[in-house]
Amino acid sequence: MRGSLYNAIFAAGITLVLACLMLGVRLGAEGTTLAVTGAGADRWGWILAGVGVVFFGQLFANQVDALFGRIPKPNLSALKPQGSSWNTLKPWLLSALVVGLLVWPFMVSRGAVDLATLTLIYIMLGLGLNIVVGLAGLLDLGYVAFYAVGAYTYALLSEYFGFSFWMCLPIAALLAATFGFILGFPVLRLRGDYLAIVTLGFGEMIRILLNNWTSITGGPNGISGIEKPTLFGLEFSRRASEGNQTFHEFFGIDYSSGHKVIFLYLIAVLLVIIVIYLINRLMRMPIGRAWEALREDEIACRSLGLNRTVIKLSAFTLGASTAGFAGCFFAARQGFISPESFIFIESAIILAIVVLGGMGSQIGVILAAIVMTILPELAREFSDYRMLMFGLLMVVMMRWRPEGLVPMKRPHLELK
Amino acid sequence: MSQLLLDVNELTMRFGGLLAVNAVNLKVRNRQIVSIIGPNGAGKTTVFNCLSGFYIPTDGSVLFNGDQLAGLKDFQISRKGLVRTFQHVRLFSKMTVIENMLVAQHRHLNTNLFAGMFKTPSYRRLEQEAMDRAIYWLEEVDLLQHANREAGYLAYGQQRKLEIARCMSTQPELLLLDEPAAGLNPFETKELDQLIIRLRDEHEISVLLIEHDMGLVMGISDHIYVIAQGTPLADGTPDEVKQNPDVIKAYLGES
Numbered sequence A: 001m002r003g004s005l006y007n008a009i010f011a012a013g014i015t016l017v018l019a020c021l022m023l024g025v026r027l028g029a030e031g032t033t034l035a036v037t038g039a040g041a042d043r044w045g046w047i048l049a050g051v052g053v054v055f056f057g058q059l060f061a062n063q064v065d066a067l068f069g070r071i072p073k074p075n076l077s078a079l080k081p082q083g084s085s086w087n088t089l090k091p092w093l094l095s096a097l098v099v100g101l102l103v104w105p106f107m108v109s110r111g112a113v114d115l116a117t118l119t120l121i122y123i124m125l126g127l128g129l130n131i132v133v134g135l136a137g138l139l140d141l142g143y144v145a146f147y148a149v150g151a152y153t154y155a156l157l158s159e160y161f162g163f164s165f166w167m168c169l170p171i172a173a174l175l176a177a178t179f180g181f182i183l184g185f186p187v188l189r190l191r192g193d194y195l196a197i198v199t200l201g202f203g204e205m206i207r208i209l210l211n212n213w214t215s216i217t218g219g220p221n222g223i224s225g226i227e228k229p230t231l232f233g234l235e236f237s238r239r240a241s242e243g244n245q246t247f248h249e250f251f252g253i254d255y256s257s258g259h260k261v262i263f264l265y266l267i268a269v270l271l272v273i274i275v276i277y278l279i280n281r282l283m284r285m286p287i288g289r290a291w292e293a294l295r296e297d298e299i300a301c302r303s304l305g306l307n308r309t310v311i312k313l314s315a316f317t318l319g320a321s322t323a324g325f326a327g328c329f330f331a332a333r334q335g336f337i338s339p340e341s342f343i344f345i346e347s348a349i350i351l352a353i354v355v356l357g358g359m360g361s362q363i364g365v366i367l368a369a370i371v372m373t374i375l376p377e378l379a380r381e382f383s384d385y386r387m388l389m390f391g392l393l394m395v396v397m398m399r400w401r402p403e404g405l406v407p408m409k410r411p412h413l414e415l416k
Numbered sequence B: 001m002s003q004l005l006l007d008v009n010e011l012t013m014r015f016g017g018l019l020a021v022n023a024v025n026l027k028v029r030n031r032q033i034v035s036i037i038g039p040n041g042a043g044k045t046t047v048f049n050c051l052s053g054f055y056i057p058t059d060g061s062v063l064f065n066g067d068q069l070a071g072l073k074d075f076q077i078s079r080k081g082l083v084r085t086f087q088h089v090r091l092f093s094k095m096t097v098i099e100n101m102l103v104a105q106h107r108h109l110n111t112n113l114f115a116g117m118f119k120t121p122s123y124r125r126l127e128q129e130a131m132d133r134a135i136y137w138l139e140e141v142d143l144l145q146h147a148n149r150e151a152g153y154l155a156y157g158q159q160r161k162l163e164i165a166r167c168m169s170t171q172p173e174l175l176l177l178d179e180p181a182a183g184l185n186p187f188e189t190k191e192l193d194q195l196i197i198r199l200r201d202e203h204e205i206s207v208l209l210i211e212h213d214m215g216l217v218m219g220i221s222d223h224i225y226v227i228a229q230g231t232p233l234a235d236g237t238p239d240e241v242k243q244n245p246d247v248i249k250a251y252l253g254e255s
């Protein structure tokens, strides 16, 4: 009890100091000089209330924990039918899901389809980072850099050389992989915190480079008017550019801007299915097992003849190429990119998706990506408090279910 | 006499001012069980770390099958057929028992990404061989019924056995065991004893053993090296070592 009282006083004290500095005083201009003004009485009331909440929260931390513990934890794997019935059901469920994903956009609003496309981008990013953080256990805080590389690859190649989206897709993935390789080579001997700091720095380097290389990247103004993807050469604009045909002319239907949105969504679905399939296979291959083994015990890996440099590099490179893939699509969908889209917060959100989902688990990551992109949209009115809610969500999750939404399940191998 | 497998000459390891291993000589022949004994802190584990490439020895040479090991990385040494266990169990605890066994055979598998993506015949064949070998060794240490359990959930004695099985699935020629009997009950120690003898007699490999359990060491060793404070004290057959006055003094006189 004495320990928790001490803890509570300490935490409340820190809250008070921080709140006083950040909320209690304000720097403002008064004529030509700066003046510090104190906060009004009602704001002090809020600050004290906050300090009180922290104090009692810490004082009764055990009871609060118990409360969280009592919230039921849904056991998702129990929902799954057992044994052979699952095996016969699985292909049907999967095809139903895919058909649903394909039909759904024709029945809802444009905004919803657009949001779904964004969600799919985050799913791709989450799955890619899941390889690096969830499976290989390498904490990468600069993941967004590879996303930026992918996006700028398409934007620049399309602007300067007129490359098409479909051509750029593999190029973006390859280039991002190359960046991953170049970065990975010197830093992968670092462990844990050190690796996190170096990758964080790398993420910022790329962003600052894009910001300052004005002659090529357009600096903070970014690149606009990026070509949209075409369907076998058919464009989705109202009027075709020279020598091309538009989708609505070709099929003799009326122009609708909705077509483009749905088309982009369908591309995203296709890309996500490809990524899920590839990563799923990788996880069951020797390299996937080696990633996890490396996360579990690096020294044991070395003693068994596994070359950790190669294994780490492959995780880093493949993760990066997924981000490049996603970045290329992002640039095409957005039509406009600037370094603003690739700030650290993006890396943090993608990392949160992986952690919330349950490190290593693909279904978990997909669910978490959906939650993380749809929740902010639903709570639009509170958008000023977005980061606050984000933090709260993380704290609650870590208390309630630290293993993530859907913890990874080990594959069951048939012995025969 | 059978062929010389491991030949260690004047191995020395210095940590700053501390001479942890001082001019140690070791010889292991084919199909031999050789033990290293010595009081706590004698430098036994350090010898293992030098042999397996985890430390770079300050001085001395290590010949394995006639090849110099100096300059080789840890994973390269283990690929040559010299594989070790650790004083503290090091399993991939969140992975299943069978996955542990498959990871160990990584280098025997087809790790080409495209081969794996398209499940080429060679990929399938190697994967199946690895699976068969894993099953064989799990049966050998009586863990097959636990194949799909997470390794971290096994009982301590089972974890120890899994570690040995995992090493064996890499098809080594020399197995280095660092205190494999530590923490085992008498029944499990007996089982281990039998297993090590089987490794030598049926699987025809050599074992270099660090062990404090004198009953085990004296019962199965072909040759014993005694080191104290990093320095070789004596070596010989179990009977010779038991009667050596220096050894008796080191073990009984000063402890």
Ligand SMILES: Nc1ncnc2c1ncn2[C@@H]1O[C@H](COP(=O)(O)OP(=O)(O)OP(=O)(O)O)[C@@H](O)[C@H]1O
Binding pocket: B015, B018, B020, B038, B039, B040, B041, B042, B043, B044, B045, B046, B047, B087
């Ligand atoms: N990396 C290291 N840095 C500094 N000193 C070390 C290092 N590794 C081992 N030592 C020292 O070397 C000496 C020998 O240690 P070692 O672990 O080899 O002993 P051991 O014979 O295995 O003992 P035990 O029977 O307790 O396992 C000890 O004094 C230890 O503190």
Ligand SMILES: [Mg+2]
Binding pocket: B044, B045, B046, B087
């Ligand atoms: Mg030791």
